[in-house]
Amino acid sequence: MKPEELQPAIAGRFSNGVEPLETPFDIPQYRVDPEALLPLLEFLKASGFDMLLDVGGVDYYPRSPRFEVVYHLLDTKTRARVRLRCTPADDDPVVPTASHLWPSANPAEREVYDLFGVRFSGHPNLTRIMMPTDWAGHPLRKDYPLKGPREELEARYVAEKNRYHAPRLAEG
Amino acid sequence: MAKIDPADLPLEYIDPRGYKVERTKDDHMIISIGPHHPSTHGVLRLILELDGETVVDCVPEVGFLHTGIEKTAENLTWEQAITVIDRMDYLSPLSNNLAYVLGVEKLLGVEAPPRAVYARVLLAELQRMASHLAWVGTTGLDLGAQSMFFYAFDMREGILDIFEETTGARMNPSYIRVGGLAKDLPDHFVEIVRAYLDKFPKRLADLQAILNDNPIFLDRVRGVGKISAEKAIAYGLTGPNLRASGVAYDVRRAFPYLAYPELDFEVPVGSTGDVWDRYWVRMRELEESHKICRQVLERLPAGPWRIDDRKLVLPPKHEVREKMESLIHHFKLVSYGFDVPAGEVYVSIESPRGEIGYYIVSNGKNKPWRVRTRPPSFYNTFAIPEMIRGELVADMVAVVASVDPVFGEVDR
Numbered sequence: 001m002k003p004e005e006l007q008p009a010i011a012g013r014f015s016n017g018v019e020p021l022e023t024p025f026d027i028p029q030y031r032v033d034p035e036a037l038l039p040l041l042e043f044l045k046a047s048g049f050d051m052l053l054d055v056g057g058v059d060y061y062p063r064s065p066r067f068e069v070v071y072h073l074l075d076t077k078t079r080a081r082v083r084l085r086c087t088p089a090d091d092d093p094v095v096p097t098a099s100h101l102w103p104s105a106n107p108a109e110r111e112v113y114d115l116f117g118v119r120f121s122g123h124p125n126l127t128r129i130m131m132p133t134d135w136a137g138h139p140l141r142k143d144y145p146l147k148g149p150r151e152e153l154e155a156r157y158v159a160e161k162n163r164y165h166a167p168r169l170a171e172g
Numbered sequence: 173m174a175k176i177d178p179a180d181l182p183l184e185y186i187d188p189r190g191y192k193v194e195r196t197k198d199d200h201m202i203i204s205i206g207p208h209h210p211s212t213h214g215v216l217r218l219i220l221e222l223d224g225e226t227v228v229d230c231v232p233e234v235g236f237l238h239t240g241i242e243k244t245a246e247n248l249t250w251e252q253a254i255t256v257i258d259r260m261d262y263l264s265p266l267s268n269n270l271a272y273v274l275g276v277e278k279l280l281g282v283e284a285p286p287r288a289v290y291a292r293v294l295l296a297e298l299q300r301m302a303s304h305l306a307w308v309g310t311t312g313l314d315l316g317a318q319s320m321f322f323y324a325f326d327m328r329e330g331i332l333d334i335f336e337e338t339t340g341a342r343m344n345p346s347y348i349r350v351g352g353l354a355k356d357l358p359d360h361f362v363e364i365v366r367a368y369l370d371k372f373p374k375r376l377a378d379l380q381a382i383l384n385d386n387p388i389f390l391d392r393v394r395g396v397g398k399i400s401a402e403k404a405i406a407y408g409l410t411g412p413n414l415r416a417s418g419v420a421y422d423v424r425r426a427f428p429y430l431a432y433p434e435l436d437f438e439v440p441v442g443s444t445g446d447v448w449d450r451y452w453v454r455m456r457e458l459e460e461s462h463k464i465c466r467q468v469l470e471r472l473p474a475g476p477w478r479i480d481d482r483k484l485v486l487p488p489k490h491e492v493r494e495k496m497e498s499l500i501h502h503f504k505l506v507s508y509g510f511d512v513p514a515g516e517v518y519v520s521i522e523s524p525r526g527e528i529g530y531y532i533v534s535n536g537k538n539k540p541w542r543v544r545t546r547p548p549s550f551y552n553t554f555a556i557p558e559m560i561r562g563e564l565v566a567d568m569v570a571v572v573a574s575v576d577p578v579f580g581e582v583d584r
Contacts, residue, residue: 130584
């Protein structure tokens, strides 16, 4: 599909749930509801966007809606690219999987699940990919501390641990 | 007691002693290769299901090198983040730098001066040569051609020496900065690069002479690990791996950046998508990169090597010692950095491993809100099962090597 045909084609077929956004930098982008995502992806795949370049997550905490799952699609023949930004619900975010359309979505969605906690309904093996399987929490969320769950604990005891001299017993 | 035929049992069941028994089809064996297997080029674990010596299925497991680089980058200023992004793809740090910096510059709306543009192209192409040489050396090693390793790494060393002269570091130089370069190219830059490029074709011919007609090598790579063009696109393969399958998609041509539109080079494309094609495409890319480097050397202009915007780049040191404003600018840039207008941008370049893209989200502050990398190695790694189904275990080594995954980038 040619880049200039994209906007009328999407506007004609998808009235609710798909909203075009401003495109400041050459890739047209759309905000998509989770319900409208799968039909839109199927339509884009059928109309020539044969490569799913990337699936990534963004956490806009404390803004609401907080999560965004960002899809970049590429048409390898006409060199058109499009970006879809899907906004799931804040608590228990669920997005339909695209792994049956593009096998490359499988690991990418696992990564988003692992690091952001966004679940992908219908995914064949939605398990952690980067973190250990028994890890608690989702590290790329903005309310997750940089050094992990032990950050607060360590901050409390670091002074004790680094003390070189024995503490004075009595002041003065 | 009636005799139980093992084939009638379900694939997964709890036996009378309470143990969970997992079976695959009869006579299939599951073996785990890695994460410390030398031929996996890093820390990749492959769970192979074997029927005799034939690979029936394969599941890659990654994440052993996860260091949270994207999370760390969110907590650093825009300039500081360059240093951690270096460390993703440790075989081509300058390509990582370049893609990220181009993204930030796009958000800022600045453009590097011509000298910096050409220097970036030259360094990126030298980086591609260094990376492909490291690849050809280790792949030769994996397939039994040990001298490849010594020849190729010696050639790569010459490029790393150029980097050391230029940037001060062999690896992870963090040399490409927002608005230009970290410092000017050294005075003798053109001479040392030219001296290296003059030697290069002869030495590359030596490399090719070792492998191109070597019957042992050809037996191990021809027709092994095939992936069709449609499958390669569906799996998100990019770079030499995609072009080996016959798809002429190169970001340098499809979405030209920097000075690439003016440069004359070919995009080598394979036909069958087997290991040989992936080898051949990379060998041809070495020649093309050499050609690009030659052209850039001819055109490398003199002049400023970074933009003259004191809100974005550090002032010259002598001014810091003499002028109050420059001192303030210096202090502000080092301590706070600079703000980047809010917005999001996706910028991709052709790294040695494929399309490396950065989806950068800014909220208008001095730190990136989100730096999402599109890691080419990540998608390439997860296409390995498609390539080795039906091949022999011994070919697994050739296939994994031919995909050229770098696990610093897969796991980030």
